[in-house]
Amino acid sequence: MSRTVGARTADPCPRCFLEAARPGKPMTVEGRDVVGYVCDHCANAWTRPVEGDVEVYDTVRVDLADATLYGTVWQVEAGRVQVRSTGGERLLWVERWRVIVY
Known part of the structure; x- marks a missing residue:
C-alpha cells in the first residue's frame, strides 16, 4: 500500500x-484534467487522470501537501x-484532483 514519505x-x-x-x-493535457508528477531522482515526468467518478462511501487516498x-x-x-479519515x-474538504479512488 502507498505511504507518505x-x-x-x-x-x-x-x-x-x-x-x-x-x-x-493539476494541469490540462490534450483537453483532459490530469495531475502531473516529477521524480526528484531520475527527472521522469508522468500524469494520472483526475478521478471523475468519485461517489459517496468510496474508499480514497488524498494526497495533501504535507501528508497522505x-x-x-x-x-x-x-x-x-469531503473525506472522513479512516x-x-x-x-x-479537498480539491477533487487530490483524490485517488481505491
Missing part, C-alpha cells in the same frame, strides 16, 4: 521505483470532495 507523493516513480516524486500539480490521508468520501461537489477523527 515526508513532502513526497505516496507512490514511487514508475521508472526508477524510488519514492522521490514531488506532490502532483486515507478515508471515506462523505460528500461530493463539482470541484471538491479513524474518523478528521473530516475535511
